[in-house]
Amino acid sequence: MRRATYREGVRTALRDALRRDPRVFLLGEDVGRYGGAYACSAGLLEEFGPERVRDAPLAENGFVGAAIGAAMGGLRPIVEIMTVNFALLALDQLVNNAATLRHMTAGQVSVPLVVRMATGAGRQLGAQHSHSLENWFAHVPGLRVLAPATVQDARDMVLAAFDDPDPVVIVENQVLYPTEGDLDEDAPPVSPWHAIVRRPGRDASIITHGGSLSKSLVAAELLAKEGIEVEVLDLRCLRPLDVDAIVATVTRTHRAVLVDESWKTGGLAAEVCATLVERAFYELDAPVARVCSVEVPVPYAKHLEDAALPSPARIVDAVKGVLHGRI
């Protein structure tokens, strides 16, 4: 166990995969000479050579398509897309090919592909580099979507995705890359397919994922000072959702605040909310609240960007709202 950054967590897993299996190769814009837009693959080109760490042209649909073909042909590509905004260019390959081929070939073809991409805002990168579109992928049967929120998960989820025989999309919130946490490089990966309670509490549940987990934990700490104990559930896997864990936390607390950095309309928070209504309706003691990004393209100006995103203060307000002065 050591302290490490989130990007080191990712890099550790990439290196492990490259060492473990000669079929593995990295592919993406600037993953080689530049070491990755967020330095997740720094040093790997030198260690594994240009055959296995390959810089791709600025053509997302093309190189994702190439990776899908490689996966069908027996290789184990791990693709990096610079941001989820750019991943839209590869939606055709991901949605029409990667997600469908096992089904359309009656299981004769599988696509063991890992696609990592940065998501989220908060670093003044402008609207075209700041959106949270993980729900676009979580909508699609045939894809699995993981959202590591901790350094350990950043490592474990790459390894678990690599072990999966089907395409897995990993969304990494860009504000997390430089953050530090505990990393056990030798531990067997914790299963990424279920949610984890990051903080227990009795009064309300915050259900969140990715970059919003740390904000939710800060909010929980602020609320605890006022005697309000919230449970914080980290979804971790966005498709398939861990419905049992979502139902279980609300069965304990009877109140839910859903924190999701994407927009409210048609977002993952809406999916979690619908799950609660379908599966935990009789446990609800207050309407469900959502804390999402304001419905504008994420602004560039710092004060506007901050105002557009979920914040601990907004989460605190939402929790107090569902409690309605009850604590």
Add this chain to the structure above:
Amino acid sequence: MGEFRMPSLGADMAAGTLVAWRKQPGDVVHRGDIIAEVETDKGVIEVEVFDEGVVETLLVAVNAKVPVGTPLASIASAGSIAAVPSAPSPVQAPPPAAARVHATPLARTVAKALGVDVTKVHGTGDGGVIVRADVDRAAAEVTSTPRPDRMRQAIAAAMTRSKREIPHFYLAHTVDLGPALTWLSARNEARSVTDRVLPGALFVRAVARAARAVPELNAHWTGESAPPLPYVHVGVAVALRGGGLVAPAIHDTDTLDVDGVMRAMADLVDRARGLKLTATEMGEATITVTSLGDRGVEVNVPVIVPPQVAIVGFGKVVDRPWVVAGVVVPRPVVTISLAADHRVTDGHRAGRFLASVVAFLEDPEKP
């Protein structure tokens, strides 16, 4: 939509007679308007309305006498004035459609499980919605309210009978508890907190031993006489949190040591407060002990519980100047009051009984 109900026009008013309607269906009413006249024991009183809106339906005919709280008329809020139907006559008025109750799904689930009618629950959630806590509170009121009422009636009946039929006389004695408390603390020293014996157990045990030594006060009045009973079941008065009290019996108290008495008392208090006592425990005491020391009461002169013939009250243990061997020293003392039935016993015997209680307290090792 609001309801205009038979108001309580005095703390003792249970019902009132509707004498006249001042408003008719379709009339607009404002808060404070006189809507009806109601006759009570104190005369005819004009009553005002507390809602804004339109009188929708008159639910009670003139000259009907109805309990306080009965809906007399429904009042539509100003927003739904357009929906006011043409005025039906009060006698044919159909009951108003039940207003939609806003309760959370969990509140409804819990209400169903607890048998609570959500239409009668007061909501404290956002916008007055009924939340689970409101249902829990309503359920607690439903289960606890009738109990103290019945208990109050039972206490009233027993105490009235006691004071009407039993010629009480009272004796009191103040005892130096120093030796007993020293003995007790030495005994408790090596024990865990849960095994410690409190002075109350000493009091109960002393009364039980005295009742065996002077059996005349350990008896039930049968209507003619009160033959001494061959066993001693000391009743222990336990105040209940919701009000009222019970005095369940500890069987064969005189055969128990202080530890046994302590355990039995703890068990009785627990079960009494959980309302889990059995009927036999409630009716079997042969003599009763009551202590109000923890309430700061120094002298507690109690009322005998029929058909018993004696009751012993203990006050608070207080430090007082006390003369020991000709010297004034501070001592912890307690005042013991005996109320006895003069039909059964006299001051002489009762005094012996009290002296026996004192003797057992002064020497806890006394066989």
